Amino acid sequence: MVFVNSTKPSRLLRHWLQNIDETVDEAELWVSSGKPEHWQWSLKYSEYVENGYTYWGTRLNISSLRDFCGEIKNVHAASLNKMLEELMHGKKPQIVLFYVSETGIVGAGLVTSFEFDFSNLFWPEEKSSGDVEFPFRFKMKILWLSPFDEKGGDEELTRLLKNYVRSSLQHVKDEKVVKKVKRLLKERIKEV
Structure with a gap:
């Protein structure tokens, strides 16, 4: 793992972080679902190891890895390829919304x-x-990060993204949903 304190942000990353409303407007949106203990662990990483940064991961067996690197044969590998391609070639920001099972949407991160x-x-x-x-x-x-506990996640974002909370990584494609999520996300980020 490359730690942020051992690297220097690129001009592109600095631009994205300095112009957050524009970044949210341009971004592709994704929802990544996971168990509470996985998200708690990932967010503790942010608190104790690399302030402000977190990791998320996905299962890849050898078949999925071949699909990921070559001809796409399954939805899982296709989603990962889409995200990677957009970030590398399109220079388009990728924002992942954090969905905690049984809780809801609790945060968002810019893929770096x-x-x-x-x-x-x-x-x-x-x-x-x-x-x-x-x-x-x-x-x-x-x-943006909201504490998640017995109160649950962000009700509005969770309701809007209910069709994208299956396992793994889901690309948010419905333009009506994207528009509403981006508006709410900009509000949430400003509240931080």
Whole structure:
């Protein structure tokens, strides 16, 4: 893992972070779903290791990895390829909304990097099993974060994104939903 304090943000990343309303307007939106313990662990990373940054990962077996790198044969690999292609070639910002199972949308992050890590155990269940279960990881600069507890997540965003909270990474494509989510997201970021 490359730590932000050992790197220097590119001109593009600085631009995205300085012009946040414009960045949100231009961004592709994604929802990444996970268990509360996974999100808690990822967000603790932000608190204790790399302030303001977090990681999220996804399972890739060898078949999915081949699909990811070559001809797309499954939806999972297609979503990852789409995100990577947009970021690399389109120079388009990618914003991931954090969906915690049984809780709702609790935050959003701007994707800053991608990693394949088959050697380092990150999430608690990986450390317990001794096997890397989520080798494809993406780092995000946290743009907005709401505490999640018994109160739940952000009700409005959760309601708008209810069709995108299946497992893994879901691309938000419905333009009506995208427009509403972006408006709310800009409000949430300003509240921070």
